[in-house]
Amino acid sequence: MRRRWSLAIAGVILILAGGMLAWLTQTSGGIRIEDIRFKGAKGNTMSALLYIPPNATAQTPAPGILAVHGYINSRETQDGFAIEFARRGYVVLALDQTGHGYGDPPAFANGFGGPDGLAHLRSLDFVDKNNIGLEGHSMGGWTVLAAAAAMPNDYKSMVLEGSSTGKPFAADGTASWPRNVALVFAQYEEFSNLMWGVERARDVTQSPKLWAMFGTQGPVEPGKVYGDIAQGTARVLYTPAITHPAEHISHEAIGYSLDWFAKTLQGGTPRPVDDQIWFRKEIGTLIALIGFVALLIGVFDGLLEAPMFSHLRLPEIADGTEPAPTAPDSRRWTAAFILTAFIPALTYYPAFALAGTFVTASAWLPQGITNQIMVWAIINALITLALMPFAPKRASRSGIIGPSILIALLTIIVGYAALWLADLAFKIDFRFWIVALKLMSARQFLIFLIYLLPFTAFFVIALHVLHRNFSTIAAPRAALYFTNVLALTLGFIVLLGLQYGTLWLSGKLFNPLPDPGFVPLSTIVAIQFVPLLGICAIIATFTWRRTGSSLPGALICGLFATWYVVAGTATQAAF
Numbered sequence: 001m002r003r004r005w006s007l008a009i010a011g012v013i014l015i016l017a018g019g020m021l022a023w024l025t026q027t028s029g030g031i032r033i034e035d036i037r038f039k040g041a042k043g044n045t046m047s048a049l050l051y052i053p054p055n056a057t058a059q060t061p062a063p064g065i066l067a068v069h070g071y072i073n074s075r076e077t078q079d080g081f082a083i084e085f086a087r088r089g090y091v092v093l094a095l096d097q098t099g100h101g102y103g104d105p106p107a108f109a110n111g112f113g114g115p116d117g118l119a120h121l122r123s124l125d126f127v128d129k130n131n132i133g134l135e136g137h138s139m140g141g142w143t144v145l146a147a148a149a150a151m152p153n154d155y156k157s158m159v160l161e162g163s164s165t166g167k168p169f170a171a172d173g174t175a176s177w178p179r180n181v182a183l184v185f186a187q188y189e190e191f192s193n194l195m196w197g198v199e200r201a202r203d204v205t206q207s208p209k210l211w212a213m214f215g216t217q218g219p220v221e222p223g224k225v226y227g228d229i230a231q232g233t234a235r236v237l238y239t240p241a242i243t244h245p246a247e248h249i250s251h252e253a254i255g256y257s258l259d260w261f262a263k264t265l266q267g268g269t270p271r272p273v274d275d276q277i278w279f280r281k282e283i284g285t286l287i288a289l290i291g292f293v294a295l296l297i298g299v300f301d302g303l304l305e306a307p308m309f310s311h312l313r314l315p316e317i318a319d320g321t322e323p324a325p326t327a328p329d330s331r332r333w334t335a336a337f338i339l340t341a342f343i344p345a346l347t348y349y350p351a352f353a354l355a356g357t358f359v360t361a362s363a364w365l366p367q368g369i370t371n372q373i374m375v376w377a378i379i380n381a382l383i384t385l386a387l388m389p390f391a392p393k394r395a396s397r398s399g400i401i402g403p404s405i406l407i408a409l410l411t412i413i414v415g416y417a418a419l420w421l422a423d424l425a426f427k428i429d430f431r432f433w434i435v436a437l438k439l440m441s442a443r444q445f446l447i448f449l450i451y452l453l454p455f456t457a458f459f460v461i462a463l464h465v466l467h468r469n470f471s472t473i474a475a476p477r478a479a480l481y482f483t484n485v486l487a488l489t490l491g492f493i494v495l496l497g498l499q500y501g502t503l504w505l506s507g508k509l510f511n512p513l514p515d516p517g518f519v520p521l522s523t524i525v526a527i528q529f530v531p532l533l534g535i536c537a538i539i540a541t542f543t544w545r546r547t548g549s550s551l552p553g554a555l556i557c558g559l560f561a562t563w564y565v566v567a568g569t570a571t572q573a574a575f
Contacts, residue, residue, distance in 0.1 A: 004305050008298025014291025015418055019426035022284030025277055026079065026427070030054035031086045033427045037102070040116035044109070047102035048117065049075050049094040049427070051086035055269060056126040063131035063267045064091040064121045066147065066155075068114065069248070070138030070162070072369055072525070072569045074101035074438060076429055080254050080278040081135055087277070088258065089268030090133070093121045097143055097570075102441050105366065105571035111146030112139065112169075118147040122154060131265045134158035135257055137248045138191070145170040148178045155179065157234075157264035159257040162186060162247045164195035166209060173213030179232035181213070182260035184253050186242045188503050190520035200507030204239065229264055236260065243500070245524050249433050251276055286432035288422060292415055293535055296556065297542045299414045303407050304546060312403050314473070314548040336469040337487055339387065344380050345491030348529075351376035352522045353513050361572035369525065369569045370451055377458035384461050391468040397549050408555035412563070434524075435531050438567040448566045455565070456558025463540045463554040471544050484541045488533040492526055499523050532564060 026033060034050040056062035065085050069077040075094045082092045095117040099107025110116060114136075122129055132155045134144035141163020148155055149171055157180035164183075165173035173181070185192075189201035196207040204210060205219040214226045214235045227233035238256045240247075247253045255273040262270065304313050355375035361368040419439055422428055430437040440448060470483050499519075502510045511519045536557040543553035 005298060005302040007294050008302055011291045011293070011295030011298050012418070014294060015288045015422055015430075016291075018284040018287030018289075018291060019422045019428055020284070021287065022281045022428045023426040025281040025284060026051075026083050028083075028277060029087055031083075035427060038116075038120050040098075040104075040110055040113065041119070042110060044098065044104040044116075045102075046098075046104070046113055046116050046120070047075065047096040048120075049082070049092075051082050051092035051094065052126065053086050053089050053091065053269070055089045056091045058125040061126050061128040062089050062091050063133065063261075063265045064093065064124070064127040065133040065135055065261065066114070066117050066121050066144060067092055067094045068097060068112075068117070068134075068136040068140030068143040069095075069100070070136075070140050071097075071107075071521070072100070073137075073434065074436070074568070076431065076436065076438075077248055077434070078135070078137065078140070079281055080249060080276075081257060083278040083281060084254055084258055084276055085135075085261070087269070087275075088262070088271050090261070090265070091121070091124065091127050093117055095143070097140065099571045101438070105443070106361075106574050107570040107572045108169075111150060112143035114143035114145070114147035115150035117143075118151055118154060122151075128267055129154070131156055131267055133261045133265050135161070135261075136163060137161040138163055138244065139169070142169040145178060152177070152179075156232075157181070157229075157261065159184065159260055161253060161257070162189055162191065162195070162244045164209070165213060172209070175213070175215030175227065176233050180229055180234045180260075180264045182236045182238065182256060183210075184238045184240065184247060184256050186244060186247055186253075187239050188241065188243045188500075188507075190244045190503070190509060190523060192508070194520070202239070202507050205237070210237070234264070243503070244520070245434050245527065249282065251279070254278070281428075282432055285428050285430060288428065289430040289432060289435070289437065292418060292430050292437065293538065295418055296411055296415050296560070297539060300407060300411045300543055300552070300556065301546060303410060309403050309407050312400055312407065312547045312549070312552060314546060333469070336391065337483075340466060340469065340487045341490040342494070343383055343491070344376075344488075345495045347379050347383070348376060348492075348495065348526060349512055349519065349522060351379050352525075353518060356518070363573055364450065366447060366571050366573040367451075367566065367569055368572045370447075370565050372522075373525075373565055374451060374454050378454055381458045381461045384465050388461075388465055388468075391465050394468050397547075400547075400549055400551060404549070404552040404555055407552055408559060411556055412559040415560075416563075435528055436568055437564055440563065440567045443571070444566050447571065448562055451566060452558065452562045455562045456555060459536065459540075459554040459557040459561065460551065463536075463557065464550040466540070467544050467550045471541070473545070473548070477545070480545070481538065481541050485534050485537040488537045489530050492529045492533070496523070496526060496530070532561060536561060 032052040067078045075096045082094045085092045096103040098109045098113040099105035136144040141160040159182045161184045187202045192201035198207050220237050222237050222239045226235045240252045258273050352372040355372040359371045540553035
């Protein structure tokens with residue numbers, strides 16, 4: 001009995017250890033963090049994390065910074081910036097854009113929430129109203145630009161990370177607007193054409209649009225300060241050798257922002273630019289995420305001991321006996337592996353393009369990115385159904401549907417409770433970089449129910465065929481996990497390798513579709529498919545080895561994946 005719960009106990013220990021490391025990092029030096037809600041100008045609920053350094057009081061107001069994440073991210077994505085700003089004595093309001101995180105939908109509304117965020121930051125009595133900075137990554141840059149346009153005299157400087165001025169979301173930059181701008185634009189930016197009208201990010205110095213903002217008629221020199229800080233016309237360009245999503249998890253990019261605000265804002269606590277500890281927080285929340293996965297499979301394993309779930313247990317595993325191994329048909333196995341691994345990747349861009357055109361956000365399907373993933377899942381479920389007759393036949397188990405549903409629900413409920421307690425105790429979610437598992441708001445829970453059926457159906461079909469093709473009780477444990485993880489992730493690993501290899505060699509992604517603006521965002525979204533499907537493969541393999549059925553694991557994966565996607569993306573339509 002104790003052995004059955006050992007994985008769950010290990011998961012709890014990892015969550016506690018990771019949560020404590022993250023908490024000690026983000027509160028270093030006496031920083032307080034508050035999870036706040038406030039009303040926007042139109043009565044909408046806004047959400048943010050407020051970082052308050054010990055030097056910020058009503059008697060000694062401190063400079064403030066509004067920090068904003070990019071599209072389909074959330075307030076925690078800018079933790080690296082927020083932690084380092086707060087360590088230097090700045091009050092930081094890390095905002096959820098409208099329709100993101102816990103901010104009311106729809107996304108893109110009310111200047112993305114930027115004017116409301118700046119107004120709230122200025123309302124705090126411990127913030128120096130004369131020393132306020134704005135920092136935004138990607139669409140977060142447009143958010144702070146919207147704030148700057150609405151309140152042109154209420155900030156002193158800004159940092160745009162992988163972002164730009166100009167239509168359709170911001171006014172064109174000039175030599176005098178916005179005030180004191182540092183632009184961090186990576187050499188391997190995926191959005192170079194959208195942002196600055198150049199085919200390759202490394203050529204951003206040649207952008208006429210950039211020249212207009214820098215007040216020059218020739219190439220902009222990276223690292224050189226143009227204009228005058230005192231007049232609010234200063235500009236500087238930094239071009240680190242990273243990608244767009246790497247800009248918010250880069251010591252170099254964060255260092256540039258620290259240097260710029262040190263030059264343009266007064267007050268705070270000076271520290272060297274290279275004195276950065278934020279990555280410890282990323283390690284802590286990664287450890288907690290690993291602990292969460294261990295907790296899920298450990299709870300499932302422990303629940304199998306309960307009498308109501310005893311029918312699910314596979315007798316061979318319970319008795320410690322295993323059947324003699326049988327040699328698979330190598331040609332059929334290889335063909336099945338290639339199809340399983342690469343069809344999902346080959347259908348990825350077409351499915352996303354199809355959904356982007358025909359399944360746009362609406363009141364009943366309110367999340368645009370989730371709709372694209374859903375269409376991809378449905379297409380691949382149908383393809384898998386068509387190929388199912390060619391998979392090896394397996395004896396089916398009767399009477400397990402009810403217990404499978406119940407054990408999956410209980411397993412996910414325990415995992416959700418663990419995240420809720422971690423948020424309560426440590427003010428964290430479970431994440432690393434752009435891979436993040438967040439709690440759902442009440443509205444997101446209702447949206448979760450909308451998408452649960454199609455995502456669960458996908459996993460029920462896909463994992464059933466996966467196990468029919470590759471899983472045998474006699475297979476070595478490590479080999480079985482390795483095979484199933486690769487079968488679900490290899491296609492996306494190859495796709496991303498080809499895309500970023502092409503970007504590194506040529507300066508731009510290859511585009512298999514006519515729309516030039518479609519591929520960059522879809523490629524960045526695809527990065528998350530690798531860890532998400534890898535986690536699902538681990539859960540599916542563990543539960544199959546315990547039960548001999550794909551159903552319990554498929555139901556857990558359906559619940560987990562739907563929760564992950566719905567809580568972590570934007571809601572474009574009011575719901």
